[in-house]
Amino acid sequence: MTSRTKRNLRLTAKWALYLVILLVALTGQTTPGFLTIGQVRPIFILPVCLAVAVYEGEYAGAFFGAVGGLLWDYAAGRVAGLLALGLMAVCFAAAILVQLYLRTNAMNFILVSGCACLLITGVDFLFYYLMPGYAGAAQRYFGVVLPMTVFTAALSPLALAAVRGVWRRMNPED
Template sequence: MYYSKKNILHSGAVILIILLFSLFQNTAGILPAPFGARAFLLIPLAVYIGMFERSVKGALFGAFIGILWDISSAKDGYFALMMFLTTFFCSLMISYLMRENFVTAFVLTLFCLAVNISIYILVFYTFSGVKNISPFIFRFYIPSFIYTLILSPFQYYLIKAIYKTVKTTGEYAYD
């Protein structure tokens, strides 16, 4: 019984974090936008949840992150699938190949950001027939990539602190 209550509290806390970051990312005016860049906060969030959860449950949280992002996206289902795969990939990396620390978190964030943005540009611009997309890449996506990377260490330590506070028993990073 005690284990279930802790589990519920833990899941509730994770869902709350996801909602908060979704609102921060998708509501105009909450975060500053230097030179028009935007912070894609949900991608590092998916990475860190995948790292700290280390299970299929983490991947389900990733799908939830993507579904919330899909509400404001013009093409449905894309972010649900990508965030699920991002979280699943990161949980596998931490389970089998890497240790969980700031360096691996940064490396995984950098890799997942680059892959997600690249695939987004391919699917939503190149395959949609939009010509001459280099201004989008150099004036928006690269600045946004850098901006998100700059914010990611703060996000990492915040998520880590929350996971340490609302930890539960089971196959998690902080037992």
């Protein structure tokens, strides 16, 4: 095969593997009782999209974040677009932040993932719990949203390792 054909096949395989990782994350996120502590379940889609954004750059990461956000919107039964736009913006910002200021390691990724999760779940909480005026909103925020952020951040190096493995395998050193 020619060099161009090999490169195109490698690129297609890389993005297909990223999509498989995203679908596995979606499955883990929507499986009842999977890694649940009380009412708290981690978010798996967010760290996968952030890891792809960190390794692939801001524009590809933003597009992948939008795709992951649409899947998350669909799985959560939310209005299509809120999580997609939020995830797109967060992935874009995280990719730029890591390119300019941070090294790509597990501790920095935990920090970025925790901040992104706090932002996304905070906006979701604002629009779906606080603004409609549900009773016990503060209890839900401190009892579910904040522990979910910590749980997601703690498990985020798994997503980083999976995406790093695909990225290293599909981007050979020239």
